[in-house]
Amino acid sequence: xxxxxxxxxxxxxxxxxxxxxxxxxxxxxxxxxxxxxxxxxxxxxxxxxxxxxxxxxxxxxxxxxxxxxxxxxxxxxxxxxxxxxxxxxxxxxxxxxxxxxxxxxxxxxxxxxxxxxxxxxxxxxxxxxxxxxxxxxxxxxxxxxxxxxxxxxxxxxxxxxxxxxxxxxxxxxxxxxxxxxxxxx
Numbered sequence: 001x002x003x004x005x006x007x008x009x010x011x012x013x014x015x016x017x018x019x020x021x022x023x024x025x026x027x028x029x030x031x032x033x034x035x036x037x038x039x040x041x042x043x044x045x046x047x048x049x050x051x052x053x054x055x056x057x058x059x060x061x062x063x064x065x066x067x068x069x070x071x072x073x074x075x076x077x078x079x080x081x082x083x084x085x086x087x088x089x090x091x092x093x094x095x096x097x098x099x100x101x102x103x104x105x106x107x108x109x110x111x112x113x114x115x116x117x118x119x120x121x122x123x124x125x126x127x128x129x130x131x132x133x134x135x136x137x138x139x140x141x142x143x144x145x146x147x148x149x150x151x152x153x154x155x156x157x158x159x160x161x162x163x164x165x166x167x168x169x170x171x172x173x174x175x176x177x178x179x180x181x182x183x184x185x
Contacts, residue, residue: 016080018174022182030077031177034087038068039118039133058148059101060089067097071140071149073117073160076167084173090115090140090151100142100149108142108149115140117151117160122179123172124160136160 017028038060044052054061060068071090074083092100096113103111119125119134127134137154153161168176 014080016077016082016170016173018170018177020178020181022178027177027181030080030082030084031173031180032085032087033121033177033180034070035089038089038091039120040066040068040091058104059097061097067092067094069097069100069115069140069149071115071151073151073153073164075160075163077173078167078169080170080173084168084176086121087148088117088121088151090117090138090149091135092140105145107144109144112139112141112149114138115151117153119158119160121160121176122183123176124158126158134158 015028016030017026019026036057037055040062041049041053041055041060044062052063058070060070062068068089068091071088073086073088075086076083092113092115096115100108100113115138116135117138119127119136125133136156136158139152139154141150141152143149153164155161163172
């Protein structure tokens, strides 16, 4: 395990890499994991999904009552250039969802919305198995076409906010990556 230094235009940067204790492989680059569907999608019975859910890779509507957009949550890794990136879904009001959808192909820089981030990521999910997932209030900064919006959590005592503001250690990044790559390991 180690960080590798390399120079770009005279500036030294670190590349994140680690040898996984579970699979023995060397993983290079900052970890990035994404969820293909919002967690609420899985509460809809499978035989009802087609009738109740509209979803693509960036937008989801359930029963025309619950609305989600796909975004990224970046957690800085101390001493590493690239962050640990989570591809997440954030709930939106119907108005925000409609505005985002209507301007999806436009430059949305400088625009954004309020949303709720469902916390179900390994290492951050503090809810008990029988409880609903936690919801963290956040702002969503929209972007240019081809780039997903960025999640900015509101101040809270939740570990996601702490890590978003302060960053995580190299060892914590490895721990989170292992939990995602090897959930039973």
